[in-house]
Amino acid sequence: MNEKIKAFEYIISLLVDWLMELTDVDEETALKEFNKLKLFKLHFFVSAINTGPNHGNNDLLNTFNAFWALPYGPVESDIYDNLPLLQIFSISNQGISKKNNDTNQYFTSLDAFRNTIGNAVSALRRENNEIVTYSAFELVELSHQWPVWSVLYDQALKQGRKSIPMPTPLIRASSKKFK
Secondary structure (H helix, E strand, O other), X not given: OHHHHHHHHHHXXXXXXXXXXXXXXXXXXXXXXXXXXXXXXXXXXXXXXXXXXOOOOOOOOOOOOOEEEEOOEEEEHHHHHOHHHOOOEEEOOOOEEEOOOOHHHHHHHHOOHHHHXXXXXXXXXXXXXXXXXXXXXXXXXXXHOOHHHHHHHHHHHHOOOOOEEOOHHHXXXXXOOOO
């Protein structure tokens, strides 16, 4: 679980850097632009985007493999349930803050997976460079356009539930919207 948490935090650091580069703001300002909902939506998009030339397993879904369809879109339950384990960031409904600035040493153990994560973030940037500037609710609306979320969430509601697991093969097979 620790490597999964670390990979999630690495994604956050890349998203913050992306926003800083795009909007020319400092880190403190960029951190204020993110909240729990926005991060979870962007995390889903980064995890699900295909980074290879062919459709297949060229994504982060082998690691982030516990997505659930919830009212506000997909959420990775392992990450959500273990937010207190984060070492670098503190995430709330209002925003995120940094607990620790020693990121280089912390992320070293991710080794080659850092490149895989970087490739996923780069692929998302190529699809929609502005997505990191979207509000949380714009990202929710975008995630609701994914057939995999729509079908599964409707199924959950028919069963009298507000959530249902999103199997990785269904996420991979679904058409994807990034703008």
